[in-house]
Amino acid sequence: MPLYHTEDQAMLAESVTGFMADEGGIKKQLRHWRDTNCKDGFGHALWKQFAEMGLTGMLAAEADGGLSMGHVEAGIVLAEIGRNLTPSPFLTTSVMGVTALNEASDDLRGRWLPGIIAGETVLAMAIDEGAKHKPEKIACRAEKAGNGFRLTGAKDFVIHGTSADAIIVAARTSGSDSDADGVTLFAVPKDAAGIGHNAVRLVDSSIASHVRFDGVELDGSSVIGEVDGGRAVLSKVLSAGRIGAAAEQTGVAGGAFAMTTGYLKTRKQFGKLIGEFQALQHRAAHLYSELEIAEAVVIKAQQLLDGGSERAELMVSVAKAKAARACNLAVREGVQMHGGVGMTDEYDIGLYMKRERALTEFMGDANYHAERVAQLSGY
Amino acid sequence: MSELETFRAEIRAWIEANCPEEMRRPVQGEDDICWGGRNFVFKSAAQKQWMEVCAAKGYTVPDWPKPYGGAGMSPQEAKVWREELARAGARPPLSSFGIWMLGPALLKFGTEEQKVLYLNQIARGEIRWCQGYSEPGSGSDLVSLQTYGEDKGDHWVVNGQKIWTSYADKADWIFCLVRTDKTNVYQGISFLLFDMTTPGVTTKPIKLISGNSPFCETFFDNVVVPKHQIVGQLNRGWDVAKYLLGHEREMISGAGGGEQTSTIGKVLTRNGLDDPMLRAELAQFDIDALAFAACGEKFLDEIKVGKAHPAKPNMMKYAGTELNKRRHELLMAAGGSTALEWESEETRGGAPARSWLRTKANSIEGGTSEVMLNVVAKRILELPGA
Numbered sequence A: 001m002p003l004y005h006t007e008d009q010a011m012l013a014e015s016v017t018g019f020m021a022d023e024g025g026i027k028k029q030l031r032h033w034r035d036t037n038c039k040d041g042f043g044h045a046l047w048k049q050f051a052e053m054g055l056t057g058m059l060a061a062e063a064d065g066g067l068s069m070g071h072v073e074a075g076i077v078l079a080e081i082g083r084n085l086t087p088s089p090f091l092t093t094s095v096m097g098v099t100a101l102n103e104a105s106d107d108l109r110g111r112w113l114p115g116i117i118a119g120e121t122v123l124a125m126a127i128d129e130g131a132k133h134k135p136e137k138i139a140c141r142a143e144k145a146g147n148g149f150r151l152t153g154a155k156d157f158v159i160h161g162t163s164a165d166a167i168i169v170a171a172r173t174s175g176s177d178s179d180a181d182g183v184t185l186f187a188v189p190k191d192a193a194g195i196g197h198n199a200v201r202l203v204d205s206s207i208a209s210h211v212r213f214d215g216v217e218l219d220g221s222s223v224i225g226e227v228d229g230g231r232a233v234l235s236k237v238l239s240a241g242r243i244g245a246a247a248e249q250t251g252v253a254g255g256a257f258a259m260t261t262g263y264l265k266t267r268k269q270f271g272k273l274i275g276e277f278q279a280l281q282h283r284a285a286h287l288y289s290e291l292e293i294a295e296a297v298v299i300k301a302q303q304l305l306d307g308g309s310e311r312a313e314l315m316v317s318v319a320k321a322k323a324a325r326a327c328n329l330a331v332r333e334g335v336q337m338h339g340g341v342g343m344t345d346e347y348d349i350g351l352y353m354k355r356e357r358a359l360t361e362f363m364g365d366a367n368y369h370a371e372r373v374a375q376l377s378g379y
Numbered sequence B: 001m002s003e004l005e006t007f008r009a010e011i012r013a014w015i016e017a018n019c020p021e022e023m024r025r026p027v028q029g030e031d032d033i034c035w036g037g038r039n040f041v042f043k044s045a046a047q048k049q050w051m052e053v054c055a056a057k058g059y060t061v062p063d064w065p066k067p068y069g070g071a072g073m074s075p076q077e078a079k080v081w082r083e084e085l086a087r088a089g090a091r092p093p094l095s096s097f098g099i100w101m102l103g104p105a106l107l108k109f110g111t112e113e114q115k116v117l118y119l120n121q122i123a124r125g126e127i128r129w130c131q132g133y134s135e136p137g138s139g140s141d142l143v144s145l146q147t148y149g150e151d152k153g154d155h156w157v158v159n160g161q162k163i164w165t166s167y168a169d170k171a172d173w174i175f176c177l178v179r180t181d182k183t184n185v186y187q188g189i190s191f192l193l194f195d196m197t198t199p200g201v202t203t204k205p206i207k208l209i210s211g212n213s214p215f216c217e218t219f220f221d222n223v224v225v226p227k228h229q230i231v232g233q234l235n236r237g238w239d240v241a242k243y244l245l246g247h248e249r250e251m252i253s254g255a256g257g258g259e260q261t262s263t264i265g266k267v268l269t270r271n272g273l274d275d276p277m278l279r280a281e282l283a284q285f286d287i288d289a290l291a292f293a294a295c296g297e298k299f300l301d302e303i304k305v306g307k308a309h310p311a312k313p314n315m316m317k318y319a320g321t322e323l324n325k326r327r328h329e330l331l332m333a334a335g336g337s338t339a340l341e342w343e344s345e346e347t348r349g350g351a352p353a354r355s356w357l358r359t360k361a362n363s364i365e366g367g368t369s370e371v372m373l374n375v376v377a378k379r380i381l382e383l384p385g386a
């Protein structure tokens, strides 16, 4: 399959780009919700509009009312979310959440998918248990209790945790913390008794939660996939989240880069446009090269994931690491090349820097994925 | 099965049936490459056989039209051919400047007669070409070149000197940039073809830091070049030269090298190393290499359908050559003191060190990295004053 968008995908990209530029822009969304100190950190009206555009259920099966699309299509939306720094529950809900639900029972899908597709329901992912992503180790426990389970433990970096209607939790149902088996995924409704939140605003103005589960009673129907066999679903969810975050980072990087080259073409010093200085030209050209490479490997990994290739996991990690490094370079160069104004809150370039940092941490940073690449490559 | 999958099955079976075992072993060094040409000494019967069976089918230049010696493959088919070659571990049957550089330029700018004659010779590995662009005073600033062709009615008389002419002493013909109008810088250059055995052409090899001497100083002393041996229009050779450079840069970038050969992390276990810092560096490298391989694939896909920016080969060349230099730095580090050996049998005559040194030229030949960045800044980013 050629590594560019098909005609259908290009049409989707065109409409999403226009829609996001009109509705998802920094002033209208990110700054608005930040400056009004919104408790959710994103706009529910926009989430509704996502639904009207048909975006919320892209990854859900047509039989479930979705569009049966893949990660290339989801990536198109995420790149525009990134370019506009739009606060949105799309990645955790429509990408990771739906990927999980696609493996769930008719019951669970029937319970959550219609609301997601309608833009009324938001999901959060509770995977990490610490400051760094390490899903190989899961200590949060769900003990068998009667017909169901009792969930006890803590999860960190749960983006949209407080605004979510349900939290998808990776918990241990048997074995010890680092065992591969013995993990089970649960869809935990927000009103279940025993959930405690410590909501925190992050550097990029998104809201994350340190969630505590204090003997939360769950019935068997909240299990996604197999009891003790949750790793299979979890790894799909992780791949979806990782390639999604990588796609979003290419958008963040692209937005920052456009802003920066725009500045190079307008700011004058020493009687010249600063873009005339070769010291900046070469760095800008190098950055362009890095961004092109990152975009290429992201679409490659998306296609492999959609095609069910055995190389997909490896390439998803490659893509996440590469996108993170390229995006990081884009925002650092962006701020630097803006000079003093790059340090001000008034200019948007600093907002890109903040978003990059959060996305890099989400579902594993570049070092985490480099370790994975080494392991998956057999060294 | 789709048509393309049927095609893939056919190609796979054909390679299986026709590629000699010896040609499925990895290329170890420069002397394993089949360059073709009048004076080429084949390293083995298998090398000759592989080139000839491929040439007979047009597979040395699969996407060139059949009348010019190609197989007339579509872009998708040519991609399948490359993938299947890689899958079988088969070596390219023929490598040459004719295939990578002159051929594409002739396809675009050549007359029908030139195409039929020269392209078929290239496809069959009969004539080996060299590139006469650089001069002692004109490297990055190529357009300042001074080699002059004086108009003598039905021919030019060429005088001057080229330098860094790769394989000039082994090549049969040269494609050469010659000034034909001293009053016009860009529109005063013509793109001429001539036989290296023409009286007045002499070459003098230059030794490289790798110890090999694959390139030469090339001197022209009253060399007679008939007028029909010009490609494109008189004084418009710069257009041809630039177009050709695009293909040269694409080739040097290693785009299309594929994923299989690009990663090196396994050298760690192969060399029995327990070095976490090197492991981390190798993993970072492999990420960049796999990402670049995807970028190469995307670039080739896009170029075939006209989606790639025309200046994109410059970016690819920059990224690909810098990556390749890093690859060999790491391979040297992983080789330790063994990799320092210059002549030993164990290192096949110092292959690691010589390859490492050779890669340093990648970011110089065909336009330096700095020049590539200049072009990207100007033509792609459209930065002012660039």
Ligand SMILES: Cc1cc2nc3c(=O)[nH]c(=O)nc-3n(C[C@H](O)[C@H](O)[C@H](O)COP(=O)(O)OP(=O)(O)OC[C@H]3O[C@@H](n4cnc5c(N)ncnc54)[C@H](O)[C@@H]3O)c2cc1C
Residues within 6 Å of the ligand: A267, A268, A269, A270, A274, A277, A279, A280, A336, A337, A338, A339, A340, A341, A343
């Ligand atoms: C936190 C902070 C505190 C400050 N405090 C003070 C203070 O107390 N008093 C005060 O007077 N000033 C202060 N400054 C201002 C500071 O000195 C300037 O920001 C700095 O000199 C850069 O100028 P500029 O912001 O106009 O950027 P510009 O000069 O517009 O530079 C923009 C970009 O172009 C690059 N550039 C410019 N010229 C060239 C060139 N010739 N070649 C290559 N690249 C070039 C720059 O390196 C930069 O990346 C402060 C700035 C900051 C951020």
Ligand SMILES: Cc1cc2nc3c(=O)[nH]c(=O)nc-3n(C[C@H](O)[C@H](O)[C@H](O)COP(=O)(O)OP(=O)(O)OC[C@H]3O[C@@H](n4cnc5c(N)ncnc54)[C@H](O)[C@@H]3O)c2cc1C
Residues within 6 Å of the ligand: B130, B131, B132, B133, B134, B135, B136, B138, B139, B140, B141, B163, B164, B165, B166, B167, B215, B361, B364, B365, B366, B367, B368, B369, B370, B371, B374
């Ligand atoms: C192994 C090898 C094989 C070659 N084969 C051939 C061949 O077959 N045919 C042929 O014609 N040529 C060939 N060349 C020559 C090659 O194309 C030139 O070496 C190259 O174009 C650079 O020119 P130069 O060596 O004169 O360096 P210079 O142009 O003198 O450059 C010196 C340094 O200055 C930098 N520089 C120059 N201009 C700028 C600028 N505007 N901005 C920033 N930095 C700049 C360069 O990047 C470089 O780092 C070969 C070279 C090598 C190394």
